[in-house]
Amino acid sequence: MSIATNDNLGSDFDRGKSGSGVIEVERKSDWDALNRSPFTFRHHLEHHPLFAIPRLVNIAESAVEKRGPRNVYVPDDPELKNLPWKQRLPEAVRRIEGGSLWLKISQLQELHSDYRDLLQDILAQMEDFSGLPLRRTVTWAGLTVFIASPNVVTPYHFDHDTNFLFQIRGEKDVYLFDRSVVLEQEIEHFYAGDLMAGKFREGMIDKSGVFHLAPGTAVHHPPLAPHLIKNADNVSISLSMFYADRFLDERARTYQANYCMRRLGLRPRPPGQDPFRDRLKSAAINIFSKSHPKTQDDILYSGIRRVLSPRRGANRIVKRALHGAG
Known part of the structure; x- marks a missing residue:
């Protein structure tokens, strides 16, 4: 398995x-x-x-x-x-x-x-x-x-x-x-x-x-x-x-979105305080995750690595996607 x-x-x-x-x-x-x-x-x-x-x-x-x-x-x-x-x-x-x-x-x-x-x-x-x-x-x-x-x-x-x-x-x-x-x-x-x-x-x-x-x-x-x-x-x-x-993986992506937001000078709310905002944050990171993950590392980290890659404009995209979702 x-x-x-x-x-x-x-x-x-x-x-x-x-x-x-x-x-x-x-x-x-x-x-x-x-x-x-x-x-x-x-x-x-x-x-x-x-x-x-x-x-x-x-x-x-x-x-x-x-x-x-x-x-x-x-x-x-x-x-x-x-x-x-x-x-x-x-x-x-x-x-x-x-x-x-x-x-x-x-x-x-x-x-x-x-x-x-x-x-x-x-x-x-x-x-x-x-x-x-x-x-x-x-x-x-x-x-x-x-x-x-x-x-x-x-x-x-x-x-x-x-x-x-x-x-x-x-x-x-x-x-x-x-x-x-x-x-x-x-x-x-x-x-x-x-x-x-x-x-x-x-x-x-x-x-x-x-x-x-x-x-x-x-x-x-x-x-x-x-x-x-x-x-x-x-x-x-x-x-x-x-x-x-799925709950743990979605919560992980919410934390990853918070990490990105904090780097952009924002003060994000911790997971669990606002389920709707949590879903928005998780979805924003999931856009960049591998669609067919083969390892647990792919599930957890493929999205955030792409977001943080200096070769991509992902930070700007995530910032727009998370605007107002602090």
């Missing part, structure tokens, strides 16, 4: 299929907080063969051979960088235990049908628990796995998507912050392309909740909820399952 648009939703999601028991639910009421507040739950992936390190390395090597390294992140270490990919991945994994590095394999569902099936199972279960028609509204969903050394810290940041972090091996603490700590300008810059636009400030740690993850536990991150993650003194394997829907 990659893109789930109006045209191909039916082929990407089996709406009649129920989940196969990946997630264990103790209190179904927890899912009432979906996209609003974090919550934890148990899962059954901690011994799943799809997440054994040799299997993941094989999947990553195959992906690099067929598609290039776009799905695989390996640290920019001088010694690793000089190795061919066939040696670089196993060497990076060998160094995980005693080093201070992390690896990422993105969009697993694109690399093997077993991960695609798993993603569909998880989405089906989440739809059952939440009572929301997720598979009708999802525009993008995916699985990304992280393998990290002991005591590695993932810096403070926030993400566009609805996210669920499944702990498979090792332990870690996830610090999830109240959405109120994020400034509107930070979100605007994030949607203009600065993925680390969120700034950690003194005193903010008091506005976080700490969720300790061990194998078999998971935590839900609401969209745009800032977080930082600290590994315990162990190798960690975590799976991020995420999805975006």
Whole structure:
């Protein structure tokens, strides 16, 4: 599964299929907080063969051979960088235990049908628990796995998507912050392309909740909820399952329009204060977005990149389109 648009939703999601028991639910009421507040739950992936390190390395090597390294992140270490990919991945994994590095394999569902099936199972279960028609509204969903050394810290940041972090091996603490700590300008810059636009400030740690993850536990991150993650003194394997829907994508385009308006000296209203103006702003950015997006990056950023391109007069067009829509 990659893109789930109006045209191909039916082929990407089996709406009649129920989940196969990946997630264990103790209190179904927890899912009432979906996209609003974090919550934890148990899962059954901690011994799943799809997440054994040799299997993941094989999947990553195959992906690099067929598609290039776009799905695989390996640290920019001088010694690793000089190795061919066939040696670089196993060497990076060998160094995980005693080093201070992390690896990422993105969009697993694109690399093997077993991960695609798993993603569909998880989405089906989440739809059952939440009572929301997720598979009708999802525009993008995916699985990304992280393998990290002991005591590695993932810096403070926030993400566009609805996210669920499944702990498979090792332990870690996830610090999830109240959405109120994020400034509107930070979100605007994030949607203009600065993925680390969120700034950690003194005193903010008091506005976080700490969720300790061990194998078999998971935590839900609401969209745009800032977080930082600290590994315990162990190798960690975590799976991020995420999805975006039409509401999140439209809100993102509203923030992008606000970014453009602020650059033009205007003082735009935040999303949610005036739905009619929000729709105007989103539509203005959508004019420049790719009509047939192939990646999540295309969905989120193709429009704003064209607007900001110095070779286009898009800023002037957007200014006219947004006149009076502050």
